[in-house]
Structures are given as C-alpha cells and as structure tokens.
Amino acid sequence: xxxxxxxxxxxxxxxxxxxxxxxxxxxxxxxxxxxxxxxxxxxxxxxxxxxxxxxxxxxxxxxxxxxxxxxxxxxxxxxxxxxxxxxxxxxxxxxxxxxxxxxxxxxxxxxxxxxxxxxxxxxxxxxxxxxxxxxxxxxxxxxxxxxxxxxxxxxxxxxxxxxxxxxxxxxxxxxxxxxxxxxxxxxxxxxxxxxxxxxxxxxxxxxxxxxxxxxxxxxxxxxxxxxxxxxxxxxxxxxxxxxxxxxxxxxxxxxxxxxxxxxxxxxxxxxxxxx
DNA sequence: ACGAGCGCCTGTCGGC
DNA sequence: TGCCGACAGGCGCTCG
Numbered sequence: 001x002x003x004x005x006x007x008x009x010x011x012x013x014x015x016x017x018x019x020x021x022x023x024x025x026x027x028x029x030x031x032x033x034x035x036x037x038x039x040x041x042x043x044x045x046x047x048x049x050x051x052x053x054x055x056x057x058x059x060x061x062x063x064x065x066x067x068x069x070x071x072x073x074x075x076x077x078x079x080x081x082x083x084x085x086x087x088x089x090x091x092x093x094x095x096x097x098x099x100x101x102x103x104x105x106x107x108x109x110x111x112x113x114x115x116x117x118x119x120x121x122x123x124x125x126x127x128x129x130x131x132x133x134x135x136x137x138x139x140x141x142x143x144x145x146x147x148x149x150x151x152x153x154x155x156x157x158x159x160x161x162x163x164x165x166x167x168x169x170x171x172x173x174x175x176x177x178x179x180x181x182x183x184x185x186x187x188x189x190x191x192x193x194x195x196x197x198x199x200x201x202x203x204x205x206x207x208x209x210x211x212x213x214x215x216x217x218x219x220x221x222x223x224x225x226x227x228x229x230x231x232x233x234x235x236x237x238x239x240x241x242x243x244x245x246x247x248x249x250x251x252x253x254x255x256x257x258x259x260x261x262x263x264x265x266x267x268x269x270x271x272x273x274x275x
Numbered sequence: 276a277c278g279a280g281c282g283c284c285t286g287t288c289g290g291c
Numbered sequence: 292t293g294c295c296g297a298c299a300g301g302c303g304c305t306c307g
Contacts, residue, residue, distance in 0.1 A: 079301085115284095157276075158276085167301090225286070
C-alpha cells in the first residue's frame with residue numbers, strides 16, 4: 001500500500017489544493033455513491049449514504065496510514081491498503097475503472113476513491129479512536145524518542161523487520177520504507193529486536209525519519225500501475241533492486257523472504273543475525 | 276508471544 | 292503466442 005509518505009502527500013494535496021483544484025476544507029459533501037459495497041467497513045451502506053450527506057469537511061489529516069477527514073458530525077477514515085488512491089476532479093468527469101466510492105462536493109467537484117484490488121476500507125464514525133486506537137506511535141512525532149523506541153524493541157522478542165511493519169508497534173512504515181531504513185541502519189532484517197543497543201535504536205529512529213522525510217519531500221513513490229506524481233521510487237537504495245549494486249559497497253542487493261514479505265538488503269553492509 | 280499460512284482482489288511480468 | 296505461477300506499497304484471521 002501507500003505508506004506514511006504517500007498518505008501524507010495525498011492528505012496535504014487535498015487540504016492545500018493545487019493543480020487547479022481548491023482546498024477541500026469548508027466544502028460540503030452533497031451526495032455519496034458506493035460502487036463496491038465491501039469498500040465500506042462501517043456503518044451499513046444505507047446509513048453511510050444518508051449520514052454523510054450535508055456534512056462539511058472541516059479537517060484533513062493522517063494517522064499512521066489512515067487518511068482522516070474531520071466532518072461536521074463524524075470522522076471519515078480511509079485506508080488505501082495495497083492499491084487505493086484518491087482523485088479530485090470535476091464532478092462531470094467520467095467514472096474510472098475500479099472507482100469504489102464517489103463523493104460529490106460543493107463547487108462541482110468529486111472526490112473519488114479508486115482501488116483496483118478492493119483491499120481498501122472506509123469508515124464513517126463519530127469515534128475514530130475505535131478504528132485507529134491500536135496504532136503505535138507516530139515515527140515523526142518529536143515526542144517519540146529513541147529511548148522509547150529502544151524500550152519497545154527490548155520488551156519484545158521479535159524479528160526486527162516484521163516488528164517495524166506491525167502498525168501497533170509503530171504507525172506508518174510499510175515494506176519499502178522499512179527495507180530502506182534497515183539498510184541505512186546497517187541492520188540485517190532478521191535481527192532480533194531485543195539485540196539492539198540504545199545507540200543502534202537511536203540510529204534506527206534517525207534513519208526511519210530520514211527515509212520518511214525523503215519520501216514526503218519527493219511526494220511519495222509511484223510504482224506498479226499506481227502513479228500519484230511522486231518520484232521517490234527513483235531514489236530507492238535497496239527496495240526492488242535485487243542484483244543491482246549496493247550504493248555503499250557495490251555488492252549485489254539480495255532479496256529474501258522475511259515474515260512472508262519480499263525483503264531487500266545488502267548482504268555485506270547488513271550483517272549480523274544471518275537467520 | 277510469535278510466526279507461518281492463508282484469504283481478500285486485480286493486474287503484471289517472467290519463464291517455458 | 293499462450294499459459295501459469297510468482298509477485299505486488301496491507302492487514303486480519305486461525306493455528307501450532
């Protein structure tokens with residue numbers, strides 16, 4: 001799925017406007033069209049369509065990989081999962097293949113949720129914490145310190161990569177940014193989490209923040225058939241680069257499976273915990 | 276507590 | 292060319 005930087009980029013775009021489109025802030029949702037029922041996690045389709053009508057968009061943000069729309073009465077939460085995307089367009093524009101939810105807005109605008117693989121989910125709720133309550137800390141939150149990360153890593157006995165992907169441990173990292181952060185940290189993806197020293201945890205947190213900030217700076221990555229305008233895919237150091245030279249030592253990047261996920265790393269720079 | 280396996284979906288790519 | 296398996300930015304579930 002889009003990870004933290006991609007979701008942040010989408011939220012920023014909708015909040016700030018641009019590309020000839022206004023900010024969505026202050027606009028009222030006139031009508032919703034649900035084109036694929038399972039996209040809606042809650043409430044029922046009938047209640048959703050009725051309840052969202054007439055609500056104004058008062059805020060747009062992100063928590064972990066969730067897009068958050070603060071409406072006048074409820075919160076609208078969107079999780080893009082693997083292939084979800086949001087489009088803003090004139091309301092007369094043609095509906096696209098794989099459009100799952102359309103929101104007609106004031107000003108002849110339409111916000112469309114498009115999701116090829118149908119894994120994405122949408123919630124309309126008055127208590128968003130019921131949806132996001134299990135999420136771990138935000139990695140970019142200055143209040144989250146390396147000491148806290150080290151404590152959390154040490155209190156578990158987990159393989160580092162799947163733990164970083166666990167959204168209840170840390171919110172927002174996905175497969176790309178995890179591989180990139182572990183590479184910069186010179187940590188093998190199979191390293192046990194409680195093996196890290198405080199110094200290594202400090203380094204890891206700094207590198208997690210570095211790759212996330214780079215991703216945000218490049219407006220996210222556009223890969224496979226989902227193009228959102230970002231170009232961070234051109235700056236990957238290891239992700240998707242199997243067989244290509246490590247940018248640090250030149251050794252070919254390897255791809256292995258860790259926790260069922262394709263994992264890219266440099267066997268020379270990221271030693272330690274072999275398996 | 277942890278990890279493996281699988282389901283949910285559609286599409287692309289590489290090998291034969 | 293066509294088919295077929297592997298794989299894809301995620302996550303929830305069951306099971307051992």
